[in-house]
Amino acid sequence: MGKARILLVDQDEKFLMPLERKFIDEFGEQFEIMVITDSDYLKEFFSNPQSLDILIINEALYDRSLERHNIANIFILSEKIIDETYTGALDNNKIYKYTSVKEIYNEVINTSAVTMNPNMKSDGETRVIMVYSPIGGIGKTTLSMGLCAALSKYHKRVIYIGTDNLQTFGYFMNNKITLESGVEKQFVTQKEHIYSVIKPQIVTEGFDIVPPFMKALSSLSIKVSDFINLIDSIKKSNEYDYIVVDSGTDFSEDTSKLMGMANNTIVLVGQDKYSVHKLECLMTNIDYSDKNKFSFICNKYKIEEENSLISEDFIRKCLISEYVNYEKRIETMNCERLSNLNGLQKISYMFI
Structure with missing residues (x-):
């Protein structure tokens, strides 16, 4: 070529x-x-x-x-x-x-219509982007999937990994397959070779996806630490520009470790008072002083509703990098349509 x-x-x-x-x-x-x-x-x-x-x-x-x-x-x-x-x-x-x-x-x-050679490898180190929120239902998986699709449009090699206990992200996949039975045992035991075990089952839908487990991770004895091992293994392969990790909403020791290994952490927040209170509780437990590492993004923003994120007390603590407007039909969108949302495109610019 x-x-x-x-x-x-x-x-x-x-x-x-x-x-x-x-x-x-x-x-x-x-x-x-x-x-x-x-x-x-x-x-x-x-x-x-x-x-x-x-x-x-x-x-x-x-x-x-x-x-x-x-x-x-x-x-x-x-x-x-x-x-x-x-x-x-x-x-x-x-x-x-x-x-x-x-x-x-x-x-x-x-x-442009220029097609980049997919076999070309970037000399840069694989970057891990963690998407986290202490708030359930804020659209963490939707944003993670959309971010992957948006980054891939800029010819970046991206892989999505979901770590929620109940893995429902397959909803956004055209090919709604799950990991093969038996992989869960290797996932826990084959720590040094876990990427070679998972790699043949990775699916591609504009970007790569580690398929979901059919059963809840807790019932399979799979922990976040096992995903940390997989992420580290993929990162060492240098086969991707970005690993986007869709994390659970709990804040455990393993969640803290995942934040520590991530190059960038997106913290999703809501604009209502309860969401802001939960965010403030999180902020007392993490060191978010590195503005290049931590980005706070308000998702599902509704301009006509009260925005507690702009209160005088909160502004002194935290700067919101981006507001992503609420979309009524976002739940019906596939990854391709998600990548075209203006808010998600702006977020992808932060990492390119």
């Missing part, structure tokens, strides 16, 4: 440098990345037929004649804030130039 060709065009070299670095860091071995800052050289470059997978070009340098070339995806950098109602004649994508490098990169990769 040949390298994808990407061309960045802008007269501001300082602007292009971090954008070029972002593409190199993510897909350097898969992309042939070119940069043009001189308008005369731009004309010379396109004086011959060119074939590109992605062209990112400043609006002032764009010319309709470029469409005669074989360019799969054209992104135009505008120096004016984009009007979302814009329906101009061009089919090309417009991006506000002065947004963040991360957002430009995400827009390009998410929108």
Whole structure:
């Protein structure tokens, strides 16, 4: 498979440098990345037929004649804030130039038709993202599944692991299979080789999923510590960019250990007074001072209802990173539809 060709065009070299670095860091071995800052050289470059997978070009340098070339995806950098109602004649994508490098990169990769080589391995360490809440029914599994799907859309290798005692996350799977009978014994005894035992049963639905156990974990003598062992084994394989762990709502010693091994912990909260009280109880039992590790997100937010998270006392203790609006039909959504929710896409940006 040949390298994808990407061309960045802008007269501001300082602007292009971090954008070029972002593409190199993510897909350097898969992309042939070119940069043009001189308008005369731009004309010379396109004086011959060119074939590109992605062209990112400043609006002032764009010319309709470029469409005669074989360019799969054209992104135009505008120096004016984009009007979302814009329906101009061009089919090309417009991006506000002065947004963040991360957002430009995400827009390009998410929108373009470039197919990344799935066999390419990231040099970065596998990151463990734990999704936890002390509150039942807050949508922890829904958000975890949606986050996996959103990250996979950015060509990240993602695996979902559910650790709830009663494993009901199969509801969101198209292929509602469970782990084969007998695996539970190996899950507990084959600690060093547990990933090799589980790996053949992993299913893929846009991202990888360790299927649920049919019976409650407590009846199978499976503990969170066994999942910690599996997560550590998968992490050492370096076969994934992200392991998303959907944890239970209890706060045990093993839950604390799981938080300790996670690179990032998302704590889901509600806006009502009782949910805030439960969150405050949790906060007295964990060290959440590392703002890069802990993110507090309000799920199922309803703007018309009282928001106890903005009380003066609570704001001094905790900053809410994102509010995810309540969706009436979210329970009927599959993973693909979940990944398209604006709130979940914003959360995925936090980790890319």
